[in-house]
Amino acid sequence: MKTRFLFPYWCRYLGYALIVAHIPVMLLRKMIGFDIPGAPFDDSLLSPHHLFFMTTTLLMAVGLFLAAFSKEKIEDEQISQLRLDSLQWAIYVNYILLIVSLILSSDTEHILFLNLLIPLVFFIIRFQWKIFQNNRLLKKDGDLR
């Protein structure tokens, strides 16, 4: 079975590297104080604020994207099935949290930000957890004659 629209296997590690790389940049952003509420806000295109926002958020988003949608070492139909299941779970969880946060909070900026993170993060965790479980079961009772 052919799996389309997936990045090569090594893209996963590039993705993880980008996610890790975004942390110091984000901390720097916090330290400089771009995010202080009430601070003068320059929202023109390609202003320092905009550039910084782009680098941190884009680094993370692209990293998550690559880590989530890269191929496994052996791509077969069972992995496709797991991927599909995990995607469904991720969308469910995302929408439940979105609805709850819309009811309880009016902080749309953070809701948007969470919405950017949750589907992919939850998908990656659930998908990798299932693969880990399969590997553990294989070790436990695999290759019995």
Add this chain to the structure above:
Amino acid sequence: MKNTIRVERAIKNITQAELADLIGVSRQTINTIESNRYVPSTVLSLKIARVFNKPLEEIFILEDTD
């Protein structure tokens, strides 16, 4: 649905890894099929049946709950 892959493997004397190589899937997939945690597609089932040289119905058996 249950299956007799484990028995057939024992008869043919091949491991999960060897069967996986023969039909081009991962060992994990063979293991999940054998332990009834994954139902293979028709294509994969036919490939498995071809390895054991048996008709599909002798390897995959419907249960009452299906």
